[in-house]
Amino acid sequence: EAQVTQNPRYLITVTGKKLTVTCSQNMNHEYMSWYRQDPGLGLRQIYYSMNVEVTDKGDVPEGYKVSRKEKRNFPLILESPSPNQTSLYFCASSLLQPSSDEQYFGPGTRLTVT
């Protein structure tokens, strides 16, 4: 089954404790990205990647890191989480072809930083 998976689905942590949220897709998509969703602010892009070893900042990259060492995986790293990073996070992927524009979203990770 074609899908985007994220782990963990729920995470409660404390300020300053490094964490990683994993994202994996099995559709051989070149493009992957991370969004955070906050009430009233919609989906804001954190980082994106056009292919292996190619990453770039989105609209709200501060406090986050990513890596793209393999095509299928795109982990999101919070080196020193802070309470303002409490949010719902979505990973998404798509093909980089004009005829295949749909973004496939993962199930989401709800992060709480206390």
Added chain:
Amino acid sequence: GENVEQHPSTLSVQEGDSAVIKCTYSDSASNYFPWYKQELGKRPQLIIDIRSNVGEKKDQRIAVTLNKTAKHFSLHITETQPEDSAVYFCAARSGGSYIPTFGRGTSLIVHP
């Protein structure tokens, strides 16, 4: 970069009524406009999209219209049902980019 404005932020309708959600975009080079539906506790999923060479597209009870001159596009849902209740996001993508810019979302509530 692209800027997408979406209105209204909340829309409440009675079952059977029509619902219209409107978005405007800033980049005249944008050529792809998808709409995503996010049910409560679920992930966003594509429900319909339109490209700049088309003015209107329909899929059963949903339709999207595009006015390139005015740089706005709209989602129309007819004969609304309670299961249409969700958050709807519009997005626009420039011809030179694969990265869509999302609106802030519209929470649609359909009352039985």
